[in-house]
Amino acid sequence: MTVAMGATLGLSxxxxxxxxxxxxxxxxxxxxxxxxxxxxxxxxxxxxxxVGKWRYFFLGLLLLGFxxxxxxxxxxxx
Amino acid sequence: xxxxxxxxxxxxxxxxxxxxxxxxxIGVHGSATLFHLREAWVDMKIAFLLGSSMVxxxxxxxxxxxxxxGKALGIMFAGVxxxxxxxxxxxxxRKPETQSDMLTGPKRKPLGVLLGGFVGMISGMLxxxxxxxxxxxxxxxxxxxxxxAIATSSFLIGTAxxxxxxxYLARGDVLIQTIPPVVIGIIIGALAGAWIARRAxxxxxxAAFGILLLYTAAQMLWKILT
Numbered sequence: 182m183t184v185a186m187g188a189t190l191g192l193s194x195x196x197x198x199x200x201x202x203x204x205x206x207x208x209x210x211x212x213x214x215x216x217x218x219x220x221x222x223x224x225x226x227x228x229x230x231x232v233g234k235w236r237y238f239f240l241g242l243l244l245l246g247f248x249x250x251x252x253x254x255x256x257x258x259x
Numbered sequence: 260x261x262x263x264x265x266x267x268x269x270x271x272x273x274x275x276x277x278x279x280x281x282x283x284x285i286g287v288h289g290s291a292t293l294f295h296l297r298e299a300w301v302d303m304k305i306a307f308l309l310g311s312s313m314v315x316x317x318x319x320x321x322x323x324x325x326x327x328x329g330k331a332l333g334i335m336f337a338g339v340x341x342x343x344x345x346x347x348x349x350x351x352x353r354k355p356e357t358q359s360d361m362l363t364g365p366k367r368k369p370l371g372v373l374l375g376g377f378v379g380m381i382s383g384m385l386x387x388x389x390x391x392x393x394x395x396x397x398x399x400x401x402x403x404x405x406x407x408a409i410a411t412s413s414f415l416i417g418t419a420x421x422x423x424x425x426x427y428l429a430r431g432d433v434l435i436q437t438i439p440p441v442v443i444g445i446i447i448g449a450l451a452g453a454w455i456a457r458r459a460x461x462x463x464x465x466a467a468f469g470i471l472l473l474y475t476a477a478q479m480l481w482k483i484l485t
Contacts, residue, residue: 251318
């Protein structure tokens, strides 16, 4: 989880730093930043699945579902 | 909490300030979570338990904020800022931690989940992290030890800020070009803050934060009401 979140945050900061000089990259830096919580949740879910704690795995799945819901409610409005 | 008034003063729009603040919160609390994960203080079971209600609350709060006029949002934010600033001048409330608190799981889970949803809603609506409410919910209501509550709250804040930021972004209320300097600036500022915190008295730090918060909130109100 630490590695996944650290790599995502590092990539996001690097892309945003480049994006300050070259604007097309900025969007991808922010998009990577917005994906950071989902990356954290998914990697924690893998951890719970590995030790067989399925109740928490499904709680994570529910959390991930709500995150997807925000994107649907945000972008798919009429 | 300081970020929303500062961004409102710069942009003149509370909606854009809140959206940009939520996006920046992800980066700031992401880096804090990495530190807490290394020290193994984050309790992912509690995080997943409260996470869903917090995220749902944040979505409702972010959508509702779209229907609230900027002036009303600014006044609501000022009310919360006044409350937080007041708590900075009062002694911190801590429940004595026993050995059983360390061993047993969280208590009063349904109430914790309900309050988590409320914290998420305030966070999504006003663009604040919610740690000031999250930590007391976990520590005082659910009996989670302070250090674990702070670390878990850090993960939860970033998790709840994400969906809120997406809704603000879709509405066009996130200033993308403002995020990099804010995130990089706050991470550097946090390092400097940690250096100062080791040398200053906690009471003075709390009082200084309270005064700064009151000042920036007053400036924000002046900007949006005049």
